[in-house]
Amino acid sequence: MAPRAKNPVETTEPTRRSTRISAQPKSELPAKEVKKAAPRTKKRTADDGDDESPAVKKSKAKEAAAEAPDTEESNEKAAELATIDIGDALPSLTLKNEKGEDVDVATLAAEQGVIFFLVPKADTPGCTNQACGFRDIYPDFTAHNFAVYCLSADSPSAQSKWQTKKELPYPLLSDPQRTLITALGAGEGGKTKRSHFIFEEGGKLVEKKIPVKPADSPKLALEYVKSVA
Structure with a gap:
C-alpha cells in the first residue's frame, strides 16, 4: 500500500504566514524630543569692572546731572579755554568746590602759590593714596606759602564724602566737563x-x-616747592 500524500495546504500555509509577518515594516517609535538647556547667565564679578546695580547707576547719573553745569555753557568755556603750558597763567574759570560754592580759579594764586593735583576718581585706592600723601605733608606746603587743591571730574557731593572720610584738609574742585583738566x-x-x-x-x-x-x-611736588622757596 502506497504512503499517504501530505496535504499541500498543511505544508504551505505556515510558510506564507511567516513571510507575510517578516515582510511587514517595523513600526517606528516617535523620536524623543530633546530639550535644549537654557543658556547660563554669566555671574557678575568685581573683575568685570562694573559691580553696581542699575538702580545705583541711575541714582548716580541723576546726582551728576543735577550738579553738572549747563552743557552748552560748559562746551563754550571748553572751546574758549586755551592749553595751559609752562609760563602760562591760570585762566578765569568758575568751578564748584566740595561744598557746592563757586570758585574762580584765576583768583586762587593772587597771594600765594597753588598746587593742583588731579585724580581720575574720588575714593578709589590709587587716588586715595595720592590724596592722603598730600594730606600727611599738607603743613609743609602751607609753611612755604602754597595752597593745595584736589581737582577731579567728580561731583561736589562725592568729593565732600571723600573729604570727610579721609579727613582731607584742603579744598576739592569739581570739573565735571573736564574743562580745566583738558x-x-x-x-x-x-x-x-x-x-x-x-x-x-x-x-x-x-x-x-x-x-x-x-x-x-x-x-615730588614738595621737593619742587622747597627748591624754589
Whole structure:
C-alpha cells in the first residue's frame, strides 16, 4: 500500500504566514524630543569692572546731572579755554568746590602759590593714596606759602564724602566737563590722567608732572616747592 500524500495546504500555509509577518515594516517609535538647556547667565564679578546695580547707576547719573553745569555753557568755556603750558597763567574759570560754592580759579594764586593735583576718581585706592600723601605733608606746603587743591571730574557731593572720610584738609574742585583738566593736558578720552601742576604766586605755571604715580606725586611736588622757596 502506497504512503499517504501530505496535504499541500498543511505544508504551505505556515510558510506564507511567516513571510507575510517578516515582510511587514517595523513600526517606528516617535523620536524623543530633546530639550535644549537654557543658556547660563554669566555671574557678575568685581573683575568685570562694573559691580553696581542699575538702580545705583541711575541714582548716580541723576546726582551728576543735577550738579553738572549747563552743557552748552560748559562746551563754550571748553572751546574758549586755551592749553595751559609752562609760563602760562591760570585762566578765569568758575568751578564748584566740595561744598557746592563757586570758585574762580584765576583768583586762587593772587597771594600765594597753588598746587593742583588731579585724580581720575574720588575714593578709589590709587587716588586715595595720592590724596592722603598730600594730606600727611599738607603743613609743609602751607609753611612755604602754597595752597593745595584736589581737582577731579567728580561731583561736589562725592568729593565732600571723600573729604570727610579721609579727613582731607584742603579744598576739592569739581570739573565735571573736564574743562580745566583738558586745558592742563590731563583730559583724554573722557578720563583724567593722574598728575599735578604747580603755579607760583601770581598764577604762572612753573612745574607739572603728567602722568605721575600716586605715592610720588606729593613727594615730588614738595621737593619742587622747597627748591624754589
